[in-house]
Amino acid sequence: MARIIGGIGTTHVPSIGKAIAEGKQSDPYWSPFFRGFDEVHKWLASEKPDVAVVFYNDHGLNFFLDKLPTFAVGAANEYRNEDEGWGIPVSKSAAGDADLSWHLINQLVGDGFDITICQEMLVDHAVTIPMALMWPGEAAWPVKIVPISINTVQHPLPSLMRCLNLGRSVGRALDGYDKDLKVVVVGTGGLSHQLDGERAGFINKEFDLLCMDELARDPDALTRYSVPQFIERAGAQGIEFLNWMAMRGALTGTVREAHRNYHIPISNTAAATMVLENVPVAAKAHGCTSGEGESCCGSCVKSKIEASKKPEQIPA
Ligand SMILES: [Fe+2]
16 A cells, blocks of 8 residues: 655755756855755655655746646656756656556545646656755656646635645545555745745745744644735745645644754745655554554554563463
């Protein structure tokens, strides 16, 4: 059965791709940001996910203002990148898991999300840069992906509650998927930033940290903000946090913050990285009835630990 190992939140600023291409990870300007991924790499190397479900927003590569779905799900076996005009190299392609995509699509439509289904879909830097950050230097990325695009560009945008519930629908689908896969859920973008207008360069550290705190412990609390209220606090492009809300919604178990890094500024944005571990509430939720597989789920691991604490029986 599929198991959701956790979620990763990360910024996706195009200039990160340029820094990677130019090997600037250790430069004083970039180092505090890239060092924040050391713990992410350790966690991924330990957990070894098979699939990444990536919530992101397209910036005009696959969708443009003339046709911009609120939610779109990729259902392909390969996702290509193309020149986006940011001056960054065209990325290698990502392998897709079309079977899993269709499983998620069926759940989402059944739950009332009128998504756009994309059997061809270019993915932009909001997918490729997080992939390059999570798995740097790999000839081919070691996971297949299911990209899910959320409109954070053209108003009206979906609410924080709607995106949290979108993620919850995806999480339910993953819990019910009958293939033996480890799944990491990724939300990209943000945090606070504004690229244009009178508030260009706007960053709100206090609000960013509050969002990260509440995302981990009580994401429903963040739904008190309407989209305009959130933009007022996080900047026009800070609303990319909707992707983080969807990521968090897909974590159906007990969630623990395992890592965070927050650094300002990176190219006029607040750069944040976060790892949220997801421990399934019950082994049963993942179809495990034996309790024998120590990598099966958190409940099995916990029961094994408890069993090991029991005193040995002394023969009479
Ligand atoms: Fe963006």
